[in-house]
Amino acid sequence: MLDALRKGAGTWVAKIFLVLLVLSFAAWGIADVFRGFQTTTAAKVGDAEVSLIDFERSYRQELDRIGRQIGRPLSTTEGAQFGIPQQVLARLIADAAMNDEARAMNIGLSKEELAKAIQANPAFQRGGKYDRNLLLELLRSNGIREEQFVTDQQLTFQRMQIAEGISGGMSAPKTMLEAVNAYQNESRSARYLVLTPQSVGVLADPDEAALTAFYDERKTDFRAPELRALTVLELTPENMAKAETITDEAARTEYERTINRYRTDERRRVRQIPFTDPAEAEAAAADMAAGKTFADLMAARNLKETDVDLGLLARDKFLDPAIAEAAFSAAQGIVAQPVKGRFSTVILEVAEISPAATRPFEDVRDEIKASLALAAAEKDVMDLHDEIEDARAGGTTLAEIGTRFNLSPLTIAAVDSTGKDANGNAVTLPGTGDLLAKAFDSDVGVENDVLASGQRGYLWFEVASVTPARDRDLSEVRPAVVTAWLAAEREKKLADLALATAERLRKGETLEAVATELGLEIKTDPALKRNLATADLPATTANEAFTGPVGTVVEAAGTAGNRVVLVVDSIATPAFFLEAEEIKPIDEQITRQLQDSLLNQLISQVEKDKGVEINQAGIAQIIGTSRTQ
Known part of the structure; x- marks a missing residue:
């Protein structure tokens, strides 16, 4: 503000x-x-x-x-x-x-x-x-x-x-504007080959020596993370609420007290055509009296349904009281006489009427019981929170508190700092997003601060045990290491193939000959721009096409793990006119x-x-x- x-x-x-x-x-x-x-x-x-x-x-x-x-x-x-x-x-x-x-x-x-x-x-x-x-x-x-x-x-x-x-x-010098315009708007035509990981063919699994060497260099990538076992006690109105304890009589009393909540006012879908000249509206009304329809009026004025439909609205939702009065005074159909509104004279059509209604008690009984139970549970949660805090202050464990107050603590056998178990599967955690961070800041035997759970709930936790991080043996993670080795080897061979392909082009071989030998399609981009990515080229690769003259060969990263070998065919330098519309924002910025x-x-x-x-x-x-x- x-x-x-x-x-x-x-x-x-x-x-x-x-x-x-x-x-x-x-x-x-x-x-x-x-x-x-x-x-x-x-x-x-x-x-x-x-x-x-x-x-x-x-x-x-x-x-x-x-x-x-x-x-x-x-x-x-x-x-x-x-x-x-x-x-x-x-x-x-x-x-x-x-x-x-x-x-x-x-x-x-x-x-x-x-x-x-x-x-x-x-x-x-x-x-x-x-x-x-x-x-x-x-x-x-x-x-x-x-x-x-x-x-x-x-x-x-x-x-x-x-x-x-x-x-x-001060204003931007013309020379600077011309240089910036040339840099920003220059385009280049290029042809290129997309080399995918499949281009290197099928790779054999590594032998034991290669796999062991690969693993030894990357042990930290396969390290078993620190795991913590937690005991968690969550206290929320939602898990304390017992809708079955609410009687039908209590629910009906609440229903009658809040009956307006279950009532829906009459609503009407109104279509309108505005006229700036009241005489035109009168003429349109006369045409309708002679047999024309509302749709005929719309067609004569090239109006679409979205141009005339005000929506299904209650009386108090209409911006113009005069239009609301006319719409709610008519039966479904056309209001033949023009209505003088706040901003213009309009012809109305009441296209749909949704009558006022009240949802019966039987339809909302369960909803009311759940609401009453939740409200009662909110009070119970506050009282129980204080009792649990007193018990914890006396050294009572969460397991003992659960027994005393008829609550069920949750035991999480093992979870790492990212929320996964020992096998790498996601662990469903209760309550607040702070639980993991707080648990890994704590230790065994430490009494931790209560955490918020939802808007009105509480969560207590204890660290039951800590399993330190460790280096895994190769035998524990062999499949994952083999997969990683194959991915790394494929990436290396793909990079070597792209470099070799680019070198062949630099030495004079044609793109057509190389593409035919490799069984690849030649793709063309007639207007590459700086800093603009395409489906095959990241922005950084597109930029490399601007690093040299016509004939420049670029070998760089493509999208989706591919490599690209590109040849610049032509350069288009933009014309510069100081008065041109596209120069104004450049001028203002500089x-x-x-x-x-x-x-x-x-x-x-x-x-x-x-x-x-x-x-x-x-x-x-x-x-x-x-x-x-």
Whole structure:
């Protein structure tokens, strides 16, 4: 939302906020920690400060943004593991550096011009006009005071003036645009052979000496992983709920209390044709009265079913009350008279009516019983959780707890850190995805913290035993080693065949002659492009076709484990016209990169000249880490 508040400030604002491109902030090492500054300050550049409050707010907003992208919330400590605090702080420090430079240069902006700039922001406009109430709503939803926002905007527009002065008039040189266009849009025609693993024929199994040598070099690939035996006790409402204990009387009482949940309002499928001119709608109604059908009207206006069908909707789901009233006042068929809606006059047809209905108790009895049992079990789970925790605190094992509370602990005989058993089969694990990681961080005899299971459940576990990882004897894994040897040998022979084929072509043999001898089909790609994969060629292989002139022979990886031998037949260099539509995005991209580069250089120099200091302890407290971590 804050991005929306600043969106209308223009492209230069984006450049200021993109200063996290400054590579000098890849780590915390921007200077040493604060000495004698206020504990409310996160960082300082010259006389400009970044407050801990601003840092925490920006950091949490960035966590929220990333959390929405990945579909789950990120904690402050998780964000620290991904380096997000460094990125946020780098941006704030860069802003502070520009603020201090603006102060030193005596750059300002009048209140009148600032007000005009804020009012011109589309984010604060309704119907093309500035709406102060909309601005206040946005500020309130983001927890920002109006005076703080105005101050922030003042600083933003001051930074914009510096940015405009540094790189505002810069544009991409024509020579650079021409070179980039040639690089991006050049295409090459090529013919190639696809050599598959089957091209090397049938391989014999290795002899004992070869197999032993192969295994000795790769023992770690066949190593038996560490295995752990676990005892797991899971307590969830789902496995505690007993629907059979709920009586029919209780279920019927709940049914009558929540009867609206089982009711479905009447719904109607309506088709409509809008008319901007009411007179046209009247004429259409007259045509229908004379015998034309709704389908005839659709055909006359080249309308498809998807153009006219509003869907099967309840009365309150119609956007236009007038249309809803007309649709629900008519029998199934056509509403002959035009209906004046909110946006246009329409002719309606009620194509389908789904009457209101209530699901009978007999149809939902089991569903209600299950719901009541689950609700009762949720309360039982909380009570039982506390009793189990008390028992564990007294040294009671999970097996003993299961006996005491009539629960059934699950015994997992052996599982490795990837969730497989001793034979490599997947093990079905209960509860949370944290179980394996926690189990392999624990040890035999350790009392472990309770884990969450689902939304309202709990899971306890004990490590019963640990089987250390070990090197297997060749006799234990012989079939797997033979398979691996054959795959490696086939890959080696395929690579040798591809290299030999490419060498034959380089020495003057024709692709046709080589293809005939090997029994392969010659394939053609008339327009290979850089960095674009095809069905047979990965992007890296396509790129190799651009490493030499016409006649270049390329031997490289194909898709699906194949090898490719390719010959470049022709080169097509794209024409260059500065005014061409396809050149505009290239021009904009390069111009933006050059401008950003200049700004980054300025910011780096300002930070170097004025010095940057960071309150490491204060930042560590916000992100939940210590300085020693």
